[in-house]
Amino acid sequence: MPRLTSWLTRTPVHLALITLxxxxxxxxxGLLISSIRPPADVLSTGWWTVFQHPFEFTQYSLExxxxxxxxxxxxxALLNSFTIAIPAxxxxxxxxxxxxYALAWMEFPGRQWLFLAIVAxxxxxxQMTFIPLLRAYRDLGLTGTFTGVWLAHTGYSLPLxxxxxxxxxRALPGDLIEAAAMDGATHIQIFTRVVVxxxxxxxxxxxxxxxxxxxxxxxxxxxxxxxxxxxxxxTITLTNLVGSRGQDWHLxxxxxxxxMTVPLLVFFALQRYFVRGLLAGSVxx
Numbered sequence: 001m002p003r004l005t006s007w008l009t010r011t012p013v014h015l016a017l018i019t020l021x022x023x024x025x026x027x028x029x030g031l032l033i034s035s036i037r038p039p040a041d042v043l044s045t046g047w048w049t050v051f052q053h054p055f056e057f058t059q060y061s062l063e064x065x066x067x068x069x070x071x072x073x074x075x076x077a078l079l080n081s082f083t084i085a086i087p088a089x090x091x092x093x094x095x096x097x098x099x100x101y102a103l104a105w106m107e108f109p110g111r112q113w114l115f116l117a118i119v120a121x122x123x124x125x126x127q128m129t130f131i132p133l134l135r136a137y138r139d140l141g142l143t144g145t146f147t148g149v150w151l152a153h154t155g156y157s158l159p160l161x162x163x164x165x166x167x168x169x170r171a172l173p174g175d176l177i178e179a180a181a182m183d184g185a186t187h188i189q190i191f192t193r194v195v196v197x198x199x200x201x202x203x204x205x206x207x208x209x210x211x212x213x214x215x216x217x218x219x220x221x222x223x224x225x226x227x228x229x230x231x232x233x234x235t236i237t238l239t240n241l242v243g244s245r246g247q248d249w250h251l252x253x254x255x256x257x258x259x260m261t262v263p264l265l266v267f268f269a270l271q272r273y274f275v276r277g278l279l280a281g282s283v284x285x
Contacts, residue, residue, distance in 0.1 A: 028260070035253040036060045042250045064254035068241075073229050074255050077237035081262075083146055084221065084233055085214045088153035093207055095154065096161030097199070101191050103162070104170040105177055115166065121159040129155075130223055137224065144231060149224045153214050161206050168202035169195055204270045212263050234259045 033047040038061050050059055069075040102108075103115050133152065134143065142148035172195065180190045196203070218235040225231045227240065238255050 031253050031257050031260075034249065035064055035257045036062060037250065038063070039250040042253070064250045065258070068251050068254045068258065073237055074234065074241075074258055076229060077232055077234045078258065080231055081215060081233040081235075084149055084153075085211055087146075087150045088157075088214045089207055089211045091150060092154045092157045092161050092210055093203060096158055096165050096206070097196065097203060098191070099158075099162045100165035100169050101187075101195055103166045105190075105195075106187065118159050118162050122163065126156050126220075134223070143224070144226050144228060146225075146231065149221060152220055152224050153210075153217075156220070157210055157213070161210070164206055165199065165202055169199055172198055208267060208270050211266055215263050216259075 030047045033050055034042055037047065037050070037059065041059060053059070069078075103111060103118075137143045137148050142151070176194055176198075177190060180194050185193070215233075216235065217233075218239065221233050221236055225233075225236075227236055229237075232240075234255075238252075238259055241255050242252060
């Protein structure tokens with residue numbers, strides 16, 4: 001009887017979660033189905049009509065993906081997005097982790113003022129930096145290069161990264177840091193062997209946020225790279241596809257699904273660390 005009562009109590013919660021999951025998944029499912037249907041079917045009937053005969057494989061086709069990855073230039077754009085997103089994620093994580101450790105466990109003059117200055121940068125709109133950065137990039141020859149957009153993403157993400165990681169690293173047990181220091185470990189050894197392994201949930205959480213932001217970014221890529229096909233990422237190429245082929249829904253759905261596939265894979269791969277990073281500090285003891 002208690003088990004039945006518990007099950008009945010949890011049923012509304014489970015139904016609500018299932019309903020929300022279906023509502024969130026439905027648009028992605030419709031996008032996927034539309035991307036593998038022939039153009040005539042996409043323009044004439046809704047994507048849900050495939051469920052009338054779901055195992056009739058003649059109604060499915062990969063021609064949309066071949067067209068998008070080939071003629072539409074999404075293949076090169078996919079490589080460009082990886083070229084931009086991976087370094088623009090790794091570089092800020094490395095710098096932010098070192099800076100967070102220094103601000104959390106190293107004593108030096110002006111540490112608190114430096115931390116306050118970093119926190120204050122969180123409220124500065126990035127649009128205010130475009131003109132001075134573009135002038136500096138013009139003088140340094142970085143306009144339209146991957147190096148320039150890496151540096152831009154790094155600079156824009158460092159305040160948030162340092163703030164998040166510093167709060168996490170500062171909450172680590174001080175006894176571990178002190179014991180390692182008494183054993184003769186240097187700051188580099190403490191950082192690499194003690195702090196980094198314990199901070200992986202927070203680092204992974206920041207990595208997910210940073211990668212998703214860089215991968216889905218349009219503004220910074222458009223400002224610092226332009227629309228040149230040789231360096232344009234997926235977001236710019238997809239925007240051009242919408243502008244030039246707004247009537248070709250079959251191509252737009254294929255391009256959009258290619259754009260969203262990689263962030264989903266990254267999120268699911270780091271989901272365990274991501275949840276642990278979000279829950280860090282919520283339970284004492």
